[in-house]
Amino acid sequence: MEASSTQWKGRAVPLREDLRFSTGRGTYIDDMKFPDTLHVALLRSVHAHARIREVDISEALAMPGVVCGLTGEDAARMSEPLRSLIPIPVQLDAYCLAYGKVTHVGEPVAAILATSRYLAEDALEKIRVEYEPLPAAVDPEAAMEPDAPLLFESMGTNVMWQDRFDYGDVDEAFGRAARVLKKRFYIQRYSSTALETFGCTAVYDDRREQLTIWSNDQRPGQAMPIVAHSLGLTHSRIRFVTPDVGGGFGNKRKAHYLIIAALLSRLSGGKPVHYLEDRRENLMALIHACNGVMDLEAALDEDGHILGLKVRDIADEGANVLNPTVHSILKLGNLTNCYRIPVVRYEVNSVMTNKCPSGANRGIGKPFMCLAMERMMDHLGRELDMDPIELRRRNLVPPEAMPYTGPSGALIDSGDFAGTLDKLLPLIDYQEFLREQQEARAQGRYIGIGIAIGLEPSTSNASAYMLSSGRRSASGAAEAAMVRVEHDGSILVLLGDVGSGQGHETAAAQIVADELGVAMDGVRVSPFFDSLVTPWLYATGNYSNKFAGTDVGAILGAARKVRDKLLELAAYLLEEPLDNLELAEGCVRARNRHVHRKTLAELAFVAYRDLLSLPPDMEPGLEGRFYYRPDIANVPDENRRVRNQLFASNAAHGVIVEVDPGTGGVTILKYGVVHDCGTVLNPSIVEGLVQGATAHGIGAALFEEFDYDAEGNLKATTFVDYLKPTAVEIPDVRMDHLVTPSPYTPLGMKGVGEGGAIPAPAAICNAVENALAPLGCTFDHLPLTPERVWTEIEKARASK
Amino acid sequence: MESPLTDAPTDTRTISVTVNGTRWQGEVEVRKTLADFLREDGGFTGVHVGCEHGVCGACSVLMDGEVVRSCILFAVQADGHEITTVEGLGNEDELSPLQQAFVDHHALQCGFCTPGMLLAAVDLLKHCPDPSEAQVREALSGNLCMCTGYAGIIRAVRAAAPRMKG
Numbered sequence: 006m007e008a009s010s011t012q013w014k015g016r017a018v019p020l021r022e023d024l025r026f027s028t029g030r031g032t033y034i035d036d037m038k039f040p041d042t043l044h045v046a047l048l049r050s051v052h053a054h055a056r057i058r059e060v061d062i063s064e065a066l067a068m069p070g071v072v073c074g075l076t077g078e079d080a081a082r083m084s085e086p087l088r089s090l091i092p093i094p095v096q097l098d099a100y101c102l103a104y105g106k107v108t109h110v111g112e113p114v115a116a117i118l119a120t121s122r123y124l125a126e127d128a129l130e131k132i133r134v135e136y137e138p139l140p141a142a143v144d145p146e147a148a149m150e151p152d153a154p155l156l157f158e159s160m161g162t163n164v165m166w167q168d169r170f171d172y173g174d175v176d177e178a179f180g181r182a183a184r185v186l187k188k189r190f191y192i193q194r195y196s197s198t199a200l201e202t203f204g205c206t207a208v209y210d211d212r213r214e215q216l217t218i219w220s221n222d223q224r225p226g227q228a229m230p231i232v233a234h235s236l237g238l239t240h241s242r243i244r245f246v247t248p249d250v251g252g253g254f255g256n257k258r259k260a261h262y263l264i265i266a267a268l269l270s271r272l273s274g275g276k277p278v279h280y281l282e283d284r285r286e287n288l289m290a291l292i293h294a295c296n297g298v299m300d301l302e303a304a305l306d307e308d309g310h311i312l313g314l315k316v317r318d319i320a321d322e323g324a325n326v327l328n329p330t331v332h333s334i335l336k337l338g339n340l341t342n343c344y345r346i347p348v349v350r351y352e353v354n355s356v357m358t359n360k361c362p363s364g365a366n367r368g369i370g371k372p373f374m375c376l377a378m379e380r381m382m383d384h385l386g387r388e389l390d391m392d393p394i395e396l397r398r399r400n401l402v403p404p405e406a407m408p409y410t411g412p413s414g415a416l417i418d419s420g421d422f423a424g425t426l427d428k429l430l431p432l433i434d435y436q437e438f439l440r441e442q443q444e445a446r447a448q449g450r451y452i453g454i455g456i457a458i459g460l461e462p463s464t465s466n467a468s469a470y471m472l473s474s475g476r477r478s479a480s481g482a483a484e485a486a487m488v489r490v491e492h493d494g495s496i497l498v499l500l501g502d503v504g505s506g507q508g509h510e511t512a513a514a515q516i517v518a519d520e521l522g523v524a525m526d527g528v529r530v531s532p533f534f535d536s537l538v539t540p541w542l543y544a545t546g547n548y549s550n551k552f553a554g555t556d557v558g559a560i561l562g563a564a565r566k567v568r569d570k571l572l573e574l575a576a577y578l579l580e581e582p583l584d585n586l587e588l589a590e591g592c593v594r595a596r597n598r599h600v601h602r603k604t605l606a607e608l609a610f611v612a613y614r615d616l617l618s619l620p621p622d623m624e625p626g627l628e629g630r631f632y633y634r635p636d637i638a639n640v641p642d643e644n645r646r647v648r649n650q651l652f653a654s655n656a657a658h659g660v661i662v663e664v665d666p667g668t669g670g671v672t673i674l675k676y677g678v679v680h681d682c683g684t685v686l687n688p689s690i691v692e693g694l695v696q697g698a699t700a701h702g703i704g705a706a707l708f709e710e711f712d713y714d715a716e717g718n719l720k721a722t723t724f725v726d727y728l729k730p731t732a733v734e735i736p737d738v739r740m741d742h743l744v745t746p747s748p749y750t751p752l753g754m755k756g757v758g759e760g761g762a763i764p765a766p767a768a769i770c771n772a773v774e775n776a777l778a779p780l781g782c783t784f785d786h787l788p789l790t791p792e793r794v795w796t797e798i799e800k801a802r803a804s805k
Numbered sequence: 806m807e808s809p810l811t812d813a814p815t816d817t818r819t820i821s822v823t824v825n826g827t828r829w830q831g832e833v834e835v836r837k838t839l840a841d842f843l844r845e846d847g848g849f850t851g852v853h854v855g856c857e858h859g860v861c862g863a864c865s866v867l868m869d870g871e872v873v874r875s876c877i878l879f880a881v882q883a884d885g886h887e888i889t890t891v892e893g894l895g896n897e898d899e900l901s902p903l904q905q906a907f908v909d910h911h912a913l914q915c916g917f918c919t920p921g922m923l924l925a926a927v928d929l930l931k932h933c934p935d936p937s938e939a940q941v942r943e944a945l946s947g948n949l950c951m952c953t954g955y956a957g958i959i960r961a962v963r964a965a966a967p968r969m970k971g
Contacts, residue, residue: 027900027907738954
């Protein structure tokens with residue numbers, strides 16, 4: 006078959022979804038309300054850890070407007086325990102509402118359904134809960150101790166997963182090292198906090214025995230089976246619809262709420278049941294990125310080559326019953342970042358604590374792995390008295406080693422890391438900065454530069470969870486799509502992954518327009534996922550940076566099925582040999598005689614109406630469905646090596662900051678990113694995602710923290726005390742691109758959504774440390790708030 | 806003796822509000838926020854609620870031409886006033902120059918902050934028709950965008966400024 010044209014691919018076409026979003030006509034989950042919709046309010050735990058002696062909702066049920074309510078006991082009677090999103094080492098009997106005990110502040114304890122949210126919240130005040138407070142496990146290291154309070158007594162420990170991976174002979178490498186350096190790093194709890202919160206609307210139609218759930222859940226392929234299991238419904242009786250999603254970043258998946266709404270919808274007399282988190286609920290109980298502690302130990306030879314690495318990681322899962330271990334597993338993909346480090350020991354500790362459940366957040370574990378590694382490179386540079394950029398260069402995986410398999414089995418399919426770094430230095434005027442820094446220091450100003458390079462693995466391979474759970478469950482990566490030439494010749498595309506701001510409608514239309522030889526305007530991509538019509542599988546959803554890795558293959562596969570059929574039908578009708586036909590300008594036409602043609606509308610007329618004109622053995626219709634899976638996914642080998650993610654983009658970040666020694670305030674003077682995500686389908690989308698993801702990394706580096714007190718109370722529950730960066734703090738990122746196409750994706754594309762978020766915290770921390778080098782300040786905790794920076798400056802000054 | 810605050814939360818009052826040029830008169834609960842009123846009673850779902858505590862700016866609307874946060878105003882406070890929501894700026898067939906600039910400069914991703922951003926920018930350009938980059942950043946610093954990192958938004962507002970004059 007001829008290669009598809011590239012009339013639309015590669016162009017910065019404006020995003021078609023922007024038309025409805027810029028006119029306020031997006032349809033988000035809070036807009037999915039229907040006549041007679043009832044509203045849920047949730048009573049949430051005020052304790053981090055407590056036994057529930059009694060929950061009495063009787064007075065609440067008598068309040069005006071209240072329809073019904075649920076307690077944990079009701080949930081345990083009416084539903085099955087929650088299935089986890091991924092296979093996990095220990096199954097926990099958790100329900101959609103706390104049953105028997107609460108394990109974190111903000112955990113839902115009871116639900117009230119009323120005619121308005123106002124009335125439902127009024128009624129919450131009449132619920133009586135008798136708690137027996139228990140000591141809380143808050144610090145993850147303390148939670149690992151044998152005498153720590155236990156979240157789940159049935160586990161006998163708070164350690165969900167403890168393991169050691171010896172990838173190669175690590176002791177031998179350390180034995181012959183010229184130098185060994187060990188450092189400890191911490192990362193705080195933070196979250197990307199999509200501006201739209203998480204919610205759902207559930208309708209139970211008992212005549213047709215169908216439960217419909219509208220939700221901005223990012224992973225309907227996982228959510229549907231969990232809901233079906235808990236409610237005892239077959240999948241065929243559930244319809245799941247995802248409308249416009251107001252940002253996701255991994256956070257939007259919490260089956261608890263879907264099940265609560267679904268249970269209430271069976272009690273509501275057929276009326277729709279709507280639940281939406283308010284911001285306080287969102288900040289204290291949806292998802293935080295794991296806080297963590299990491300000990301990193303590097304062995305080097307005389308010339309600064311890293312011979313081996315020891316990583317001991319503690320991931321604080323909070324009360325995460327849905328997907329604990331996910332942060333630990335994903336670090337396998339960038340354990341050695343972009344470096345050729347032959348042997349690694351990875352010690353995993355995945356620990357439950359009485360805090361908000363951890364879970365997916367832009368990069369999942371990889372930002373911390375990169376933070377530790379790239380901070381380590383700067384420490385090593387100082388230790389060896391070597392330029393840290395030179396040290397990095399000596400250890401980079403070279404382009405000629407691609408595709409490269411790291412010690413954990415992680416695949417780096419492509420990349421030119423030295424090339425990325427080469428482009429970065431002029432982008433941020435590196436040489437000029439070195440001169441400026443001399444002058445600034447002479448004037449008593451503290452300006453500094455930080456470099457971090459980051460691997461950006463994407464497209465998760467579910468079989469990696471065999472390592473943590475010990476059992477075979479889901480495996481591989483995939484997505485599904487449908488392309489249909491409609492009866493009038495217009496084109497409809499359905500995609501399992503509807504996106505949450507990544508411009509999937511535009512990107513998919515660019516691909517299909519080229520495949521079918523039509524203008525983009527002729528291709529409509531449904532903005533909604535709808536399980537009744539959209540093909541889907543377990544892997545379906547918007548996560549893992551997977552558009553390039555799986556979605557493109559699904560779209561292409563579906564479009565090519567239709568394309569082949571259009572050609573075959575036209576060949577029959579035009580009496581032309583197949584290889585003399587092409588798709589262009591909305592027609593199938595003879596290559597050597599363009600007037601000898603059939604429009605798509607003419608072909609569709611035959612395919613759907615004039616059926617006796619079809620070739621006798623041809624099925625009517627012009628529809629292609631395709632379930633795409635990359636063939637490079639594998640299962641763990643006997644040495645527990647696995648490609649846990651499949652395609653690796655990379656980015657080099659360089660940032661110049663000024664630190665005010667009087668206040669500890671950090672100002673970003675210049676920020677540069679060179680990104681390599683392979684072939685670029687739409688430069689606008691790519692640049693937007695890099696800028697946006699970098700802003701997330703800057704937020705984590707300088708502002709954002711979910712801090713808990715010793716009793717497990719969350720100290721940041723509004724955007725007044727959980728600080729997000731604004732337009733004043735986020736600079737325009739200077740951006741450049743390198744294009745090393747993936748040899749394994751259909752168009753050479755690779756993931757793009759995380760390359761800003763992964764290296765940014767490291768780059769900024771390195772820059773602040775570089776600025777304060779005259780004082781000798783070092784930082785092992787983020788965020789670098791003025792208070793934290795000022796305290797270190799004062800300490801350094803006092804010790805001089 | 807009656808307290809000066811005589812209304813129970815569920816009491817209602819009759820208000821008259823002009824939204825995007827159309828006058829609306831009816832009963833609202835005194836505790837109902839302006840945001841909920843606009844969304845639920847008016848159907849103006851372009852008013853987005855992001856934090857309900859006046860920080861994120863997603864719910865921004867214009868009241869008598871000045872930008873306000875509809876999540877921390879009560880509907881009754883809008884009695885007798887004129888409100889403009891994003892639906893009053895333009896539609897898909899005829900975007901306002903500012904909306905067109907947002908599309909041209911990829912100033913949005915998920916679109917949830919966009920209505921509030923647009924209205925905050927309208928307010929800025931009314932008071933400051935030719936803003937510097939720093940002025941745009943300052944003026945929009947009360948509106949959070951979690952997706953874009955703001956760069957496209959700043960560019961869009963500056964590009965639209967000359968076309969918004971008069």
